Amino acid sequence: MNNQKLAQTIVENLGGEANITNLTNCITRLRIDLKSRSNVDLEAIKQLEGVLSVLDQGTIQIVLGPGKVTKVANEIHENTAIDVDVEDEGDDSEFDMASDTKAAYKAKQTSMFQQLFRHIGNIFVPIVPGLVASGLMLGIANLITNLANPDAGILDPAVLETDWYMLLKAIGNLLFGSLGVFVGINTAREFGGTMVLGGIAGLLIYAPVLGDVGSLNLFGLTLQLSSGLGGLLGVIVAAYLFTQIEKFTRKRMADSLDLVLTPLITVMIGSIVTIVVIQPLAGLLMDGITWFLVDVMLQAGGIIGGYVLAATFLPLVTVGMHQGLIPVHLELIDKFGSTTLLPILAMAGGGQVGAMIAIYIKAKNKRLKNTVASVLPVGFLGIGEPLIYGVSLPLGRPFITACLGAGFGGAFLSLFKVGAITVGPSGVVLIPLIADNKYLLYIIGLLISYAGGFVLTYLFGYKEEMVHKLYGESTSEMEKPDSKKPAQQEETHLSSPLAGELRPLSELNDEVFATEAVGKGIAIYPRNGKLYAPANGKVTTVFPTGHAIGITTGTGMEILLHIGLDTVDIKENVFELNVAKDEDVETGQLLCTFDIDAITNKGYDITSPIVITNSDAYDTINPVSQKEIEVGNRLLTVK
Known part of the structure; x- marks a missing residue:
């Protein structure tokens, strides 16, 4: 069947x-x-x-x-x-290839800064559609304003007094007027707090009453208050603080008092710390970032600064750090009415488009040409990830030439100070969001970036022998491991992927594992939240939640590592993957970290089965007999 x-x-x-x-x-x-x-x-x-x-x-x-x-x-x-x-699990689609390559790069983003920018992305990305819609409405309103200018003589200036025009402008400003609330809510959700308390943190930063107060004496300090001090960065830090206060308080609060006292304590303490500490520090930091990007890179740096910004943006994208620029764009829009940084960075995608055209013309490999033809249309629309992760980054050299070519478009736009009125997509889709009617200048910059990426890639970025980097060397079927029929060998040992207490599968409160329906093995009740590879092999399955990983060894043994029981139902980010599907791993390599306290506090059993899913291919699978085990110790003997 x-x-x-x-x-x-x-x-x-x-x-x-x-x-x-x-x-x-x-x-x-x-x-x-x-x-x-x-x-x-x-x-x-x-x-x-x-x-x-x-x-x-x-x-x-x-x-x-x-x-x-x-x-x-x-x-x-x-x-x-x-x-x-x-x-x-499809592996024939060019977009699947791009997704797998992206996952491999993302899985390696484990530094503190990379995780920070990933959190920032999770906070702002859900807001982007609203920013685009609001920006387009304001763009239409600005276009009407320009056409109604007496010097233009195209529209009657009376149109600016109509209810329709004023309604359009009012709706367009709605999101920007309450952006701090949405950022605060998303921050609380990202870090596991109550969303309405995060919203209060956003309201606190942007409260007009702060400007009315002017100055405040607290703890012997004279604080100068103003609405918006600290910007959206301040909102993120404040909402995160509210979340941590809430969690700390809730763990120590009696159940009968939790609903009343926990939110009260959170808001009171969080508000004082925000006003006294977070707002002044966040204000200084945002001023410093704005000074560096605007005054140093764009004004003092001029076309050189624009070139460097556009040429170095895509490397930031590959490690997820580009999301950290969203609050910077919004801060620039709040201060200057537009962000000149966004159009310059958008040129990076233009360089990729030019590189794809060059590869399509030069490539002889039919599969590569089909891949490029599939991903190129979305590249024009400002969606660059299929181009980056599907072609240029795996090939290597075209990624570099595309970045260098994009810099010329960035240099051109910096010369004419082309800005955007909101955060949104790049490519041709950004055209309606360009400020001050500089649409033609943006289009010229985009064409320059296309040309730069094309010329450098055509001349220096692509050779036909690079194709194997995408699709691999040709390998005969005899050389490929057969996952269903493991190679014959007398004895194999699997190392323990966890440290903790050993438990037989038969004792698990999960009939599937207890009856060995999916394979024989053993379970471990872990004492810390780190999962390691039990053998050399390839990651063949990574469940999106991160709670389960499958590894196939070179001899065809299929190993399933399942963190906890029924943990697929956990929606919060308690698992942090360090590997991606199709990645080769070695014994003892860190695969995943997980929050044991968060899992157990939600009522889930943390006992973790380690099973060989193709157990029928082996004569015996014997676990060790001790009660406790350390990472790397012998766990299973397989014959």
Whole structure:
């Protein structure tokens, strides 16, 4: 029975797609919630070829095993109207290639600064659609204003007094007038706090009453207050502080008093610290950043500064640090009415487009030409990730020539001080958001960046022998490991990926693992939140939540590392991956870090099964007999 037929039969025996209210794809099983049990035949599902087990614990669990469960979930997703949380394992699409390459780079972003910028991105990215919509409305209003200028003589100046014009401008300003609230809410959500308290932190920074107070004497200090001091950076720090105060207080507060006292203490202490410490320091920091970018790089640096900014932007993108510039753009807009930084940085995408055109013309490899043709259209629209992660970055040299070519467009725009009225996309989509009617100058800069990326890549950036970097050397089928039939060898040892207490699978409060339905192995109750590779191999499965990782060794042994039980249901960021799918790993390499306290506080069992999912291919799989184990110690002996 193929996967499509299996998916269809499962849905039919669950009473049809209309009877399924929720379907989640875990790494080993499908979890299904139903409207009614009247037309459900679980016994028939148990008999289906490919189904390892079926559990009925309120939520139906159909165990299919790693890999197969994703393929069956994909079939359900593609052939029914059921919304399935699936992990795409396709490897033929150019966009899948780009996603995998991106994941590999993102997985290595483990420094404090890289994680900081990742958090900033999670805070601001959800707001960007609103910024674009609001910016376009203000752009239309500004265009009407310019056309109604008596010198232009195109529109009657009376149009500026109409209700429609004033409404358009008022709605366009709505988000910008309350941006601090949204940033505060998203910050609290990102760090696990109460969102409304984060919103209060944003209101505090931008409260007009602060300007009315003027100065304040606290703790012997005379503080000069003003609305907006510290900017959005101050909002992020304040909302984060509110979240930490809230968590600290809630752990120590009696349940009966929590609802009243925890928010009160959070707001009172958080507000005082924000006014006395955060606002002055954040104000100084934002002034320093603005001074460096505007006064040093753009004004003093001139065209050289513009070149450097445009040419170095994409390396920041690959490590996620570009998201940290969003509050800088917004600060510039708040101070000067537009950000001259954004159009310059947008030239980086133009350099990539030019590089893709050069590669398409020079390449002889048909697969590469098809890849470029697939990703190039979205590049013109300012979506550069498929170009970067799908072609130029894996190839290497074209990424560099594209960056260098983009610098010429940045230099041109810095010369004419072309700005944007809001944060938004790049490429041709940014044209309506350009300030002061400098649309033509922006277009010329974009064409220059296209030309720069094209010329440098065509002359220096691409050679046909580089294609193997994208698609790999040709390898005969005999050289590839067969995951279903491991190579014969007498004995293999797996190292422990965790430090903690050993527990047999049979004791687990999860029937799938306890009955060894997905494979034999052992479980570990970890004492710290670090998961390491138990053997050399390739990462073949990484579940999006980060709670489960699959590794296949060179001999074909398939190992599943599952952090905790039922942890797929955790929506917060308690897992931090350090590897990506298809990445080669070595024994003892850090795969993932996780917050044990956060997991257990949510009521989840942290006991972590380590199983060999193709156990039938081996004669014996014997765990060690001790009760405690350290990372790197022998865990399993496989014959």
